Amino acid sequence: MTAETVNSSAAGPPAKASLLYNPQVRSGVFQLVLGALVIWGLYSGYSNAVANLQAQKIASGFGFLNNTAGFGISQTLIEYNEASTYGRAFVVSLLNTLLVAVIGIFFATIFGFLVGVARLSSNWVISRIAYWYVEVIRNLPLLFQILFWYLAVLAAMPNPRQSLSIFGIFFVNNRGIILPKPVFGEGTSVVLIALGVAIVVSLLVKRWAKQRQIATGQQFPVGWTALGLIIGLPFLTLAALGFPVTFELPELRGFNFVGGARVIPEFIALLVALVAYTAAFIGEIVRAGIMAVSHGQTEAAYSLGLRPGPTLRLVVIPQAMRVIIPPLTSQYLNLTKNSSLAAGVGYPELVSVFAGTVLNQTGQAFEVLGITMACYLTTSLITSIAMNWYNNRVALIER
Amino acid sequence: MSDQATLTDTRKGIEYVRKDMLEAAPPPANLVGPWAWARDNLFSSVGNVILTLIGVGLILLLIPPLIKFMFIDAVWVGKDRDACLEEKVGRTVGACWPFIQAKFGQFLYGFYPIDERWRVNIVYALGVLLLVPLMVPKVPYKRLNAILFFIVFPVVAFYLLVGGRFGLTHVETRAWGGLLVTLVVAVTGIVASLPLGILLALGRRSKMPIAKTLSVIFIEFIRGVPLITVLFFATYMLPILMPRGWEVDNLLRALIGVALFSAAYMAEVIRGGLQAIPKGQYEGAMALGLGYWKMTGLIIMPQALKLVIPGIVNSFIGLFKDTTLVMIVAIFDLLGQLRAAFSDPNWATPVTLYTGFAFAGVIYFVFCYAMSRYSLFLERRLNTGHRR
Numbered sequence: 001m002t003a004e005t006v007n008s009s010a011a012g013p014p015a016k017a018s019l020l021y022n023p024q025v026r027s028g029v030f031q032l033v034l035g036a037l038v039i040w041g042l043y044s045g046y047s048n049a050v051a052n053l054q055a056q057k058i059a060s061g062f063g064f065l066n067n068t069a070g071f072g073i074s075q076t077l078i079e080y081n082e083a084s085t086y087g088r089a090f091v092v093s094l095l096n097t098l099l100v101a102v103i104g105i106f107f108a109t110i111f112g113f114l115v116g117v118a119r120l121s122s123n124w125v126i127s128r129i130a131y132w133y134v135e136v137i138r139n140l141p142l143l144f145q146i147l148f149w150y151l152a153v154l155a156a157m158p159n160p161r162q163s164l165s166i167f168g169i170f171f172v173n174n175r176g177i178i179l180p181k182p183v184f185g186e187g188t189s190v191v192l193i194a195l196g197v198a199i200v201v202s203l204l205v206k207r208w209a210k211q212r213q214i215a216t217g218q219q220f221p222v223g224w225t226a227l228g229l230i231i232g233l234p235f236l237t238l239a240a241l242g243f244p245v246t247f248e249l250p251e252l253r254g255f256n257f258v259g260g261a262r263v264i265p266e267f268i269a270l271l272v273a274l275v276a277y278t279a280a281f282i283g284e285i286v287r288a289g290i291m292a293v294s295h296g297q298t299e300a301a302y303s304l305g306l307r308p309g310p311t312l313r314l315v316v317i318p319q320a321m322r323v324i325i326p327p328l329t330s331q332y333l334n335l336t337k338n339s340s341l342a343a344g345v346g347y348p349e350l351v352s353v354f355a356g357t358v359l360n361q362t363g364q365a366f367e368v369l370g371i372t373m374a375c376y377l378t379t380s381l382i383t384s385i386a387m388n389w390y391n392n393r394v395a396l397i398e399r
Numbered sequence: 400m401s402d403q404a405t406l407t408d409t410r411k412g413i414e415y416v417r418k419d420m421l422e423a424a425p426p427p428a429n430l431v432g433p434w435a436w437a438r439d440n441l442f443s444s445v446g447n448v449i450l451t452l453i454g455v456g457l458i459l460l461l462i463p464p465l466i467k468f469m470f471i472d473a474v475w476v477g478k479d480r481d482a483c484l485e486e487k488v489g490r491t492v493g494a495c496w497p498f499i500q501a502k503f504g505q506f507l508y509g510f511y512p513i514d515e516r517w518r519v520n521i522v523y524a525l526g527v528l529l530l531v532p533l534m535v536p537k538v539p540y541k542r543l544n545a546i547l548f549f550i551v552f553p554v555v556a557f558y559l560l561v562g563g564r565f566g567l568t569h570v571e572t573r574a575w576g577g578l579l580v581t582l583v584v585a586v587t588g589i590v591a592s593l594p595l596g597i598l599l600a601l602g603r604r605s606k607m608p609i610a611k612t613l614s615v616i617f618i619e620f621i622r623g624v625p626l627i628t629v630l631f632f633a634t635y636m637l638p639i640l641m642p643r644g645w646e647v648d649n650l651l652r653a654l655i656g657v658a659l660f661s662a663a664y665m666a667e668v669i670r671g672g673l674q675a676i677p678k679g680q681y682e683g684a685m686a687l688g689l690g691y692w693k694m695t696g697l698i699i700m701p702q703a704l705k706l707v708i709p710g711i712v713n714s715f716i717g718l719f720k721d722t723t724l725v726m727i728v729a730i731f732d733l734l735g736q737l738r739a740a741f742s743d744p745n746w747a748t749p750v751t752l753y754t755g756f757a758f759a760g761v762i763y764f765v766f767c768y769a770m771s772r773y774s775l776f777l778e779r780r781l782n783t784g785h786r787r
Contacts, residue, residue: 139767
């Protein structure tokens with residue numbers, strides 16, 4: 001009897017709980033409230049913005065991009081002058097951001113790997129120096145470092161008349177670094193084509209060498225071949241064309257240099273600070289990555305008869321890269337985002353030109369900041385997609 | 400018989416064997432001592448010798464001039480720039496410490512009225528008094544201490560610094576500056592980012608699609624853009640987004656920007672901790688009949704937060720360094736105040752810049768290095784078998 005009652009009650013419909021305690025109803029109501037709050041916040045922000053902008057007589061829309069900017073920019077990669085439009089100024093500043101980001105990433109990677117390896121060096125002096133480098137650099141604000149390089153180091157350089165000269169070709173002074181400027185004659189495009197051909201051929205050679213090694217076990221010096229091709233082929237083309245590239249040497253005339261290309265001090269300060277700062281972080285990442293590869297891997301490689309060089313190259317580094325890549329990606333993104341600190345010294349990049357000067361001139365904060373943020377978001381997205389693709393390729397394939 | 404005799408003989412024959420352990424002989428002289436250490440660590444190969452020489456050269460290039468500048472050649476007393484000018488003093492001049500002395504008030508308080516600076520001092524003292532016991536693991540009453548630091552202290556500090564009530568004169572935030580602003584921004588960011596970050600992390604891991612989407616969008620958006628654009632957004636957009644006639648204080652705008660920014664980063668740190676909690680903990684809590692908030696508050700969050708305390712401290716370090724960015728939106732933090740002090744003609748000397756950078760650098764370094772050491776200490780202390 002008792003058993004039957006229990007059974008029947010278990011089989012029957014569950015006791016009706018109050019709707020108040022139904023988790024689905026609760027989460028539904030909670031989400032509705034949350035959604036309504038967000039929509040209300042957005043709407044009231046929007047209506048306030050419309051009212052405020054009308055009261056302050058600030059235009060809206062992206063029409064301002066076609067208006068004349070009327071200000072100069074100290075470093076332009078493409079044609080730009082004061083009569084150019086805001087849209088053009090935007091492109092110039094975006095290119096400047098990308099320039100410092102790409103060069104910065106390149107040098108920070110090299111320098112960071114050096115720091116990471118130095119941290120692990122068996123040489124006590126070297127590993128201590130690397131340790132203190134990392135500690136000091138990581139514990140000082142980046143803006144502080146940028147200002148230090150800009151105000152204390154570069155501004156203290158001699159004036160143009162007393163420039164520090166390196167081989168009489170490069171000059172360093174308080175207006176930046178003056179380099180010889182390459183002037184491309186006819187046939188330069190052929191050289192570029194040769195470079196492209198060299199890269200494609202190297203890739204093909206690499207594929208062929210890999211297939212041959214899998215099939216026969218014979219190795220082929222891919223690296224040297226590729227190096228030879230990539231340097232040799234363009235050089236031969238240049239020689240065949242009779243060296244159409246000439247260099248315009250800088251010359252001191254009066255109080256300043258004429259000719260040559262000038263790298264502005266803001267760029268140097270930003271680049272040096274970004275590279276030094278990011279390299280400290282990359283160094284720690286590299287160190288952690290190499291330490292994450294268990295010592296047994298090295299020992300196993302030695303017992304297979306590999307020498308230290310190939311052990312590092314073929315066994316340790318490929319495994320360390322798996323640990324290194326994800327945080328390295330976020331460091332690259334950090335470097336790109338940190339380049340916005342150039343606003344502190346006036347390097348003409350996205351934030352200081354577009355979100356600074358253009359915003360102040362037009363007052364269209366919403367559009368200008370929207371575009372600026374969208375640029376950084378897109379860069380972040382593209383970088384993380386590319387890095388995820390790479391990461392998937394090198395990730396550990398488990399059984 | 401004879402066998403027996405041989406055995407006894409043999410036994411007798413090995414009587415000379417030593418019964419007790421011999422003292423271990425010292426290692427050969429060339430394997431111990433500083434020389435052996437130096438040979439192993441510094442001069443083990445030709446490459447290593449070269450590296451050592453380069454390293455020592457680097458140290459000699461950097462450290463002695465630095466010490467010479469900071470201490471030996473430094474000027475310690477003086478009234479104005481004349482004390483630090485080489486042609487007036489007649490010797491090489493290092494750091495110009497009188498410059499720091501003259502500007503010390505500005506570096507600590509900005510342009511806070513001199514008669515009211517005791518209020519800032521009380522806030523500094525209160526902060527230290529509450530923070531130190533919170534950081535020393537042995538001191539009891541952690542919960543009370545945390546409530547005092549994270550909830551009561553900000554309120555008290557707010558009324559003390561802003562004034563306008565309880566008989567205190569009102570001080571405009573425009574007059575604030577220097578280390579005061581740096582610490583206000585950092586502490587506000589820390590205090591606001593923790594609860595916001597916890598909420599965002601929970602939202603991101605929740606099963607409710609709307610809450611999850613909103614959290615993901617917010618976190619990824621903020622993490623995808625530089626802090627400076629968030630600050631610009633807060634500075635230029637907040638006044639536009641507010642109803643007409645509402646004034647948002649300049650410093651408050653920056654504080655909101657910094658708080659939102661650090662909340663997004665904090666959320667990711669805390670999410671890492673949440674992900675490390677095994678499923679069994681959730682199931683155990685549910686089996687005990689705990690609801691969502693009780694489960695989160697009593698079981699999950701304490702474990703998750705404990706796991707990521709080093710990460711949290713690290714993001715505090717990042718936040719502390721990022722406070723310098725408010726300088727770009729015209730708020731005078733320590734670095735901004737420093738830059739302003741450089742343009743004072745009374746102290747215009749060739750060494751003023753370097754002195755200022757040395758001073759500010761030491762302050763930033765001490766704060767950040769102390770925090771990173773503390774996070775290492777916590778990491779070691781908390782690493783009590785939770786790792787699997």
